[in-house]
Amino acid sequence: MEKKKDHLESKITISECLREWEPHQKKGFDPNETRMSDIFECWTGEKGPGIGLVGIPFDSAVLGRKGAKGGPKKIRDSLRYFKTYDWSLDFWFGDKKVIDFGDIILEAESVAEAHELISDVIHKIASRDYKTITLGGDHSISYPIIKGLKEAYNPKKIGLINIDAHLDVREVINGRITSGTPFRRILDNNLVSADNFVEIGIRNFANARAYRRYVEDKNGLIFTVEDIRENGLVSIIEKTIQRITKGTDLTYISVDMDSLDQIYAPGVSAPTPDGLTPNQIMKIIHSVAVKTNLIGIDIVELNPLYDTADTTAINAANFLVQFISSTFWKYKSKK
Ligand SMILES: [Mn+2]
Secondary structure, three states: OHHHHHHHHOOHHHHOOOOOOOOOOOOOOOOOOHHHHHHEEEEEOOOOOOOEEEOOOOOOOOOOOOOOOHHHHHHHHHHHHHHHHHHHHOOEEOOOOOOOOOOOOOOOHHHHHHHHHHHHHHHHHHHHHEEEEEEEOOOHHHHHHHHHHHHHOOOOOOEEEEEOOOOOOOOOOEEOOOOHHHHHHHHHHOOOHHHHHHEEEEEOOOHHHHHHHHHHOOEEEEHHHHHHOOOOHHHHHHHHHHHHOOOOOOOEEEHHHHOOOOOOOOOEOOOOOOOOOHHHHHHHHHHHHHHHEEEEEEEEOOOOOHHOOHHHHHHHHHHHHHHHHHHHOOOOOOO
């Protein structure tokens, strides 16, 4: 049992975070510019407060096309295109740092066991006072992430947003945990109250009526892509923030890359047309990061095997950069 407690040390490949940058990406090439690659540092045991990144190259539970385990590497690689300057805020964060915990190498016998390992690692990272960015991997990992966060922050309450084409509240049938089950597991295990649960980006012809009823009967809130077109993103974000902060202390966002329109995200496990734009998702992330106590984000279901010109991967990296910029901006006056 003692050995099991050392997951963070034994299951993480630190070498993953020492990725090779292209020569022209290295620090010092242009003294007027800092890049995302300059602010990532490998974890060497220090405590937060800060932002911690971890990859979970895991797609054993995927329901669609396999390949999402290649996500973390591709998203990290795509960071090379981003600078540490937020034009819209006129905010430079090149003097900050993000701790890279590497990838969680899972040597699990089953999905359930893999999830236990994930919970344990997320728990440890959060307990060291880091906000967590988790790169998937299939969407099943949101359950163990929330479980780990819930344990780390107990008894504080968490409000949750899932940005997704699908509700992902399937039942676990015959013990089979899939990428379609995470939010039912989260709600049924009372990790998050449905009163504080919002799903955004839900598609027509991509979900079963039974699952809509399940979420609505529990008083969860659902916004389809059409709802955003009809009512405008600003009002949807307002209603979302109201819901996730009502009686809670903390908030969390899960981003399934298939929430994006297929044109921006060909490389996902379960592609669906008529979706969100990158800008809509960036605005949600920014607003929630600035207006609530956002403790983490996961970016899941990038499947590099089906991506074209790294389009989906670069969009995923963009969401990650948005989270980092908005979080640093919120706390800029503090340490
Ligand atoms: Mn999903």
